[in-house]
Structure formats: structure tokens, C-alpha cells
Amino acid sequence: MKKISTALLLSTACAFPAFADGHTADWPESFTVGTASQGGTYFAYGSGWANLVATELGLTGGGEVTGGPMQNMALVHTGEAQFGMTTMGPAAESLNGTNPIAPGLAMDNACAMFPMYQTPFSVTALSSSGIASISDIPAGARIGFGPAGSTSDTYFPRMMEELGVEFERRNGGWTDLGGQLQDGLLDVIAFAAGVPVPAVSQLEVQTDVNIIEFTAEEQAQILEAFPVSPFEIGADTYTTLEEDATSVSMWNFAIANCDLPASFVNAVVEVVMSDNERMVNIHRAARSTTPDNWDKNGVLMWHPGAAQWFIDNAGADIPADMIHGE
Known part of the structure; x- marks a missing residue:
């Protein structure tokens, strides 16, 4: 099956040397991860990986208290939050225009980034x-x-x-x-x-x-x-x-605004997915945050940068028609 364009491959390949010195020119200098209410797993898990990514990539970022998966789909779709977390049920409803936050709006600019946990x-x-x-x-x-x-x-x-x-x-x-x-x-x-x-x-x-x-x-x-x-x-x-x-x-996935640079999202996925022990130290639910669970997404289009990471590192067979922009 067709994978990702040569241009994307080149941009992704250049990501890591670039962020070793800071970040590439088109990366945002800060980011927000939509989580849920305090006291819940989303807030602990999301704030944890947000802080980890910010530290590793030399950016400013963190988790934000939200109403959870439905609101996160809306925030990421509009770009008010660069990243968020959702479950497959609310994701499907949001794509179908039945998200109660904005009835009738197909929230198709929120892309899958990595598997979280059940x-x-x-x-x-x-x-x-x-x-x-x-x-x-x-x-x-x-x-x-x-x-x-x-x-x-x-x-x-x-x-x-x-x-x-x-x-x-x-x-x-x-x-x-x-x-x-x-x-x-x-x-x-x-x-x-x-x-x-x-x-x-x-x-x-x-x-x-x-x-x-x-x-x-x-x-x-x-x-x-x-x-x-x-x-x-x-x-x-x-x-x-x-x-x-x-x-x-129900499976949970991290999501990214589909317009974010591919190299940036690829680098974020690398930080989260390359060291599961580090993620488990953030929250025990992250025991399922492993590359082999890429196939648990059957709902959302993949962000190109995320898809490339799973193709390169997990042997993921992601069809082109499941990758945003392909």
C-alpha cells in the first residue's frame, strides 16, 4: 500500500538533528495537551507526558484541565489545543457531527497520534x-x-x-x-x-x-x-x-491537530513511545502505551508524522487512505 510522501520522509528524517539544537523553524514554541478533570487518569497521564515532551524537546508545554474526550476533540480540531486525548467512542461521534459541544460539525481536523490505554x-x-x-x-x-x-x-x-x-x-x-x-x-x-x-x-x-x-x-x-x-x-x-x-x-488515543508539522508530531511520538518504563512511571495505565497497539485505532485519520513513526518503528501497515492528507 502507498505510505507517506518522500517530502514527509525527508522532513521527518531531519527532525531529530534539528531539535537537538532547539527546534525547527516551523515548530510551535509552546503547546497544550487537553486532558480532563483533576483527580482522573487523563489529567495525571496527560500532564505527565506533556511535561516529558516539553523537557525533552526544549519547549514550553503542559496539560490543561478540560471536560474530557468530547471537549478535547473540539479543542484539537479548532487548534485551541495542539494535542489532546480521547476515547474511540467520542472520537467516532465527533467525526460524525454528533459531538454535543458543536452538533453538526464534523471534527475531522483531529488526528490520531499514539495509543494510550484501555x-x-x-x-x-x-x-x-x-x-x-x-x-x-x-x-x-x-x-x-x-x-x-x-x-x-x-x-x-x-x-x-x-x-x-x-x-x-x-x-x-x-x-x-x-x-x-x-x-x-x-x-x-x-x-x-x-x-x-x-x-x-x-x-x-x-x-x-x-x-x-x-x-x-x-x-x-x-x-x-x-x-x-x-x-x-x-x-x-x-x-x-x-x-x-x-x-x-474502550481504547484511548492521544490526538494532534492535523495541521501541525509532521516532524514535530514525529518527534513527540518518539519521546512518548521510545521508553515505556518512563511512561509507566508517570501512570501505571501506560503499560499499554506500546507501539504494537497502533492497530487499536480504527476511527481517526492518522497524523502523517505519527503514522511515519509507527511505520518505521512498529512495522505498522497503515493504509494511505487512513493518513491525513494522503
């Missing part, structure tokens, strides 16, 4: 509530689904409805929702975030919690109805867990 969907309640399973959740329960427009808020309410749960929907940042759960203002928090979720880890230290898994039947029902995959939350993820917990998950 986002498991999990439910947490205080042990004192007596809620130990999905079927235990009482009608009218106050459930926190994360920031409005986040992956949790987009899909978890639908999943709960699919499983027959009646609830009052609440939104907020993960840290705030964790505090509300502890204070008795919420009955349940439904998380869609890379594990361990910082807010859950913090709750475990302060009080006794139940991390609620799906039954095999519930998992099968959700797999049938939504664009998710089977997932097991490892027993070593939380001190509360005594064995792996059955869940479902």
Missing part, C-alpha cells in the same frame, strides 16, 4: 451503603458520572439504563465526586478512566469502599449494546480487590 468502566460505592453489585443499586440512586461530555458521562448512563438501573444523574470532576461519595451526597460513582483511578485510590485510604464488577451476563449485555471490549481490572490495581474484577473497556 479505559475500563467501573462502579464504586462505600461499603457502608450495602451496594455490592449492580443489582443492589436502588431506584433513584444518585450516581456521579464524571464531567459533562466525558466518556463516563457519554456512555455510562446508557449502560446503566441498559442494565435496568434507575438513577439521578450527577456530574462533576472526579475529585469532587469522590468527596461527595464520602460525604454521603452520592450513592455511587460510575468511572470510565484508566486504572488505578486516583480518586478511587484516595478513597481507599480514607474509607472502606466496594469496587463493583459486572456479572458475566451484565458484561455480555453491555458488549452487545456498546462499542466496548471485555476487560479485567487486575487484583493488584486496588487494595480493596481480592481478585480480578470483570469489566468492559
Whole structure:
């Protein structure tokens, strides 16, 4: 299959000698990574790799608190943020013009950059509530689904409805929702975030919690109805867990504005993907931030600079019609 133009190959090949002395003339001097609310995995993971890239490439950059995947697609599409992070479900909705932030707008100027990790969907309640399973959740329960427009808020309410749960929907940042759960203002928090979720880890230290898994039947029902995959939350993820917990998950990808220079994006991908141990030190969810997971993107067009990195370093067979501008 056709790959990437000779001009791009040359521009990418020149990237690393150029940034050894600073950065190339067409690179931005600063950048922003759209993450999500504080207390969630997106913020910890995104701020971490933003700081790593800024340090390695000699630029000014960092993570920015946002509403999560839906808003990140909009920010990156318009160029208000150079980079961001999204899950495949919100990415597909954004491309189809059904992103609630800008209904009818096809956000096709946000390109895939690198695979991050799978986002498991999990439910947490205080042990004192007596809620130990999905079927235990009482009608009218106050459930926190994360920031409005986040992956949790987009899909978890639908999943709960699919499983027959009646609830009052609440939104907020993960840290705030964790505090509300502890204070008795919420009955349940439904998380869609890379594990361990910082807010859950913090709750475990302060009080006794139940991390609620799906039954095999519930998992099968959700797999049938939504664009998710089977997932097991490892027993070593939380001190509360005594064995792996059955869940479902959705893949996350870092995204880049499609108009960014190919050599710049190629260099960013090199920083993130070349040393997984360094990424895992930022967040344990990065154990899946590995080159072989390039094929988990079946939704977004690839940024040319990112595509070139995976072709060169992971043997990726990316069709030309999946590369922006080809």
C-alpha cells in the first residue's frame, strides 16, 4: 500500500538533528495537551507526558484541565489545543457531527497520534451503603458520572439504563465526586478512566469502599449494546480487590491537530513511545502505551508524522487512505 510522501520522509528524517539544537523553524514554541478533570487518569497521564515532551524537546508545554474526550476533540480540531486525548467512542461521534459541544460539525481536523490505554468502566460505592453489585443499586440512586461530555458521562448512563438501573444523574470532576461519595451526597460513582483511578485510590485510604464488577451476563449485555471490549481490572490495581474484577473497556488515543508539522508530531511520538518504563512511571495505565497497539485505532485519520513513526518503528501497515492528507 502507498505510505507517506518522500517530502514527509525527508522532513521527518531531519527532525531529530534539528531539535537537538532547539527546534525547527516551523515548530510551535509552546503547546497544550487537553486532558480532563483533576483527580482522573487523563489529567495525571496527560500532564505527565506533556511535561516529558516539553523537557525533552526544549519547549514550553503542559496539560490543561478540560471536560474530557468530547471537549478535547473540539479543542484539537479548532487548534485551541495542539494535542489532546480521547476515547474511540467520542472520537467516532465527533467525526460524525454528533459531538454535543458543536452538533453538526464534523471534527475531522483531529488526528490520531499514539495509543494510550484501555479505559475500563467501573462502579464504586462505600461499603457502608450495602451496594455490592449492580443489582443492589436502588431506584433513584444518585450516581456521579464524571464531567459533562466525558466518556463516563457519554456512555455510562446508557449502560446503566441498559442494565435496568434507575438513577439521578450527577456530574462533576472526579475529585469532587469522590468527596461527595464520602460525604454521603452520592450513592455511587460510575468511572470510565484508566486504572488505578486516583480518586478511587484516595478513597481507599480514607474509607472502606466496594469496587463493583459486572456479572458475566451484565458484561455480555453491555458488549452487545456498546462499542466496548471485555476487560479485567487486575487484583493488584486496588487494595480493596481480592481478585480480578470483570469489566468492559474502550481504547484511548492521544490526538494532534492535523495541521501541525509532521516532524514535530514525529518527534513527540518518539519521546512518548521510545521508553515505556518512563511512561509507566508517570501512570501505571501506560503499560499499554506500546507501539504494537497502533492497530487499536480504527476511527481517526492518522497524523502523517505519527503514522511515519509507527511505520518505521512498529512495522505498522497503515493504509494511505487512513493518513491525513494522503
